[in-house]
Amino acid sequence: MATSLVGRKVLSNKVMYVDGFLAVIRKIWQTREEVEIDQVTGNVFTFHFQNIEDKRRVISGGLWSFNNALIVFEEPEGKGDIQDMKFNxxxxxxxxxxxxxxxxxxxxxxxxxxxxxxxxxxxxxxxxxxxxxxxxxxxxxxxxxxxxxxxxxxxxxxxxxxxxxxxxx
Known part of the structure; x- marks a missing residue:
C-alpha cells in the first residue's frame, strides 16, 4: 500500500468521462513508470504506482483537477477501506x-x-x-x-x- 493512493473528484456533480480522465491524468503526471488506475465507483479511483518516487512527485505536485473539479487524494491506512475515507x-x-x-x-x-x-x-x-x-x-x-x-x-x-x-x- 506504500505505493498506492485513492483519489476522488470532488466539488462537482458532473458525470465524468472516465476514459478521458484516465488519459489526461497519465499524460500530465508524466511518471517514470506506468501507473495502474482503477475505477472503484463513479468518481473514486485507486492509483497504484510502480515506485514510491513517482507517487511522492504526484503528491508534491500540488493540487490536481479535472474539468475544473478538484481531485482529493488519500493514502490508504490500516486495511485501506475506501468507504472510511473522507476525501476532505x-x-x-x-x-x-x-x-x-x-x-x-x-x-x-x-x-x-x-x-x-x-x-x-x-x-x-x-x-x-x-x-x-x-x-x-x-x-x-x-x-x-x-x-x-x-x-x-x-x-x-x-x-x-x-x-x-x-x-x-
Whole structure:
C-alpha cells in the first residue's frame, strides 16, 4: 500500500468521462513508470504506482483537477477501506495580504498560517527576506468547511485588530 493512493473528484456533480480522465491524468503526471488506475465507483479511483518516487512527485505536485473539479487524494491506512475515507483535506498555498511590517517574520507567518489551516510549508522570500507583498503559506484545509477570506489580528496587543486578506492559489 506504500505505493498506492485513492483519489476522488470532488466539488462537482458532473458525470465524468472516465476514459478521458484516465488519459489526461497519465499524460500530465508524466511518471517514470506506468501507473495502474482503477475505477472503484463513479468518481473514486485507486492509483497504484510502480515506485514510491513517482507517487511522492504526484503528491508534491500540488493540487490536481479535472474539468475544473478538484481531485482529493488519500493514502490508504490500516486495511485501506475506501468507504472510511473522507476525501476532505487538501493542501493549498495561501497568500496573506495587507500584513504590516511587524508581521514579516517566520514566526508570525507560521502563526497567521495556523489560523487558516495546518501549516505544511512557508516561503520566507528570497534569502530569508520577509518584506514582500504577501506572506505565502502552504496549509492543509478541510475543504468541506468555508474558506476564510480575511484575518483580523491584534498584532500590537493594543486591542486594535489589523485586517489581512487571504487569497487561495
Amino acid at each position: 483535506i487538501a493542501e493549498f498555498w495561501v497568500q496573506i495580504h495587507n500584513a504590516s511590517l511587524i508581521c514579516m517574520s517566520e514566526e508570525i507567518e507560521r502563526f497567521l498560517g495556523s489560523i487558516v489551516g495546518v501549516v505544511v510549508d512557508f516561503d520566507g522570500g528570497e534569502y530569508g527576506s520577509y518584506v514582500t507583498k504577501f506572506l505565502p503559506v502552504r496549509v492543509l484545509l478541510e475543504i468541506d468547511k468555508p474558506l476564510r477570506r480575511c484575518l483580523t489580528v491584534d498584532v500590537m496587543g493594543d486591542g486594535v485588530g489589523s485586517l489581512m486578506l487571504v487569497k487561495y492559489e
